[in-house]
Amino acid sequence: MTATAAPTTAPFRFFDVQVVRTRRLGPSMVRITFTGERLEELASGGRDQRFKLFLPQPHQAAPVFEDMGDGWYAAWRAQDPAERPVMRSYTIREQRHDPCEFDVDFALHGADDPASPSSGPASRWALAARPGDRLTVLAPAVEDNGGVDFRPPPGTDWILLTGDETALPAIAGILAWLSPGTTAKVWIEVGHDGDQQPLPTFADADVTWLARDRSTAHQGEAVLSALRAAELPEGTGYAWIAGEAGTVKAVRRHLVGERGFDRRAVKFTGYWRRGATEEDLIAELTAAATATAK
Ligand SMILES: Cc1cc2nc3c(=O)[nH]c(=O)nc-3n(C[C@H](O)[C@H](O)[C@H](O)COP(=O)(O)OP(=O)(O)OC[C@H]3O[C@@H](n4cnc5c(N)ncnc54)[C@H](O)[C@@H]3O)c2cc1C
Structure with a gap:
């Protein structure tokens, strides 16, 4: 997991946003569109642009x-855990300027059973989100920012992308960004066939969708075998490579x-780890960081 324990603010800043609309993309994904004051100052770098939501x-x-x-991170940690906002990492799927909006695609893990141990506050929030619901986000104010990891060096001949539903928004952003004719080989594991979505690109992309077989395979196995x-x-x-941390490690x-x-x-980036919440990962x-500083 590359969520840093104490992310610096600049060139990121806080925006108060609200839900404009929601659209179910498939059995496991919902797209939520946000707007907000001063959103014209938000500047996504595209590709796998990460940000934090509260x-x-x-x-x-x-x-x-x-x-x-x-000083936000120390202040947030000092708040009563029952009152402070839940912080999670997500990807800006697409930003538009007229009107000022951005989309976030949420994987609804545990959606079939909200009481399941694999559901979490962000997934539950997304499932129930309605227009007008309010959030705070820590998002980039300049396009060239440290929250974009996809940076192929000069001399790259071709691109390989793998991930699960959580990485699908980033993979879509990367494919939309690639130059015409770039060779790209892509493997995406999703919960159901119905989670496939169009991935517009000028690249010469060969995309393989892998629907998880819940009865036989663990999450991530399909990508590695393919x-x-x-x-x-x-x-x-x-x-x-992004997705579940164990799978990411194995693919790497x-x-x-x-x-x-x-x-x-x-x-490579572990976007989540089986059995661990984002709080657990931040605590680790x-x-x-404390042990290294001693
Ligand atoms: C840089 C970055 C970008 C990300 N972008 C996106 C994005 O655009 N869309 C997106 O949906 N996710 C994205 N994620 C992943 C997302 O942050 C995690 O899935 C997060 O744990 C969800 O929070 P939660 O509150 O729903 O679950 P948590 O409270 O964090 O976890 C509760 C339980 O659910 C399990 N869990 C978490 N995620 C999943 C999952 N996908 N499938 C099955 N079990 C899971 C955990 O292991 C834990 O047992 C991104 C992560 C990072 C680091």
């Missing part, structure tokens, strides 16, 4: 949160160990 607690109408500038069996293009590849190991990828040409990062 959700109200179920008993609140809006997140209780004060913009403390660079990749193992695949013939990859000649030349220098650049890989971008396969590319570096068996396919001879240069480590520096593999950008904070503990590691």
